[in-house]
Amino acid sequence: HRRCYFSFEDMIRVNDTGYFPYTPATQLLRGLRASLDLIAAEGLENIFARHHRLAGGVRKAVDAWGLKLCAKTPQWHSDTVSAILVPEGIDSANVVKRAYGTYQTSLGGGLNKVAGKVFRIGHLGWLNEVMVLA
Structure with a gap:
């Protein structure tokens, strides 16, 4: 089925029967x-530009925090989501849990091979600079 x-x-x-x-x-x-x-x-080009700007801000914040992106080179950076590596010995699931429990901020966890090793910050959709700063 x-x-x-x-x-x-x-x-x-x-349709011919009058039913659905x-x-x-x-x-x-x-x-x-x-x-x-x-x-x-808003217009697609403006949306793409906004996502690019917000993603760049997230990447700069990650660098300022002393953390690294999972995507090692800029050619692999995404304007939709950033995966951030956690330091050795830290489970990213705990980062996600603490972000929500303490700050009511939703982060994504790592999936598949990077489960427990990264957390994800989304910067796609109905989002603006103030929301990213939060």
């Missing part, structure tokens, strides 16, 4: 519409 969120094929298949196979989560579709409206209002 195949799973889907919404399928035009499913809707078309029963399921009710889509219209609130998610409305949320998508609102997100697309925000993107259109």
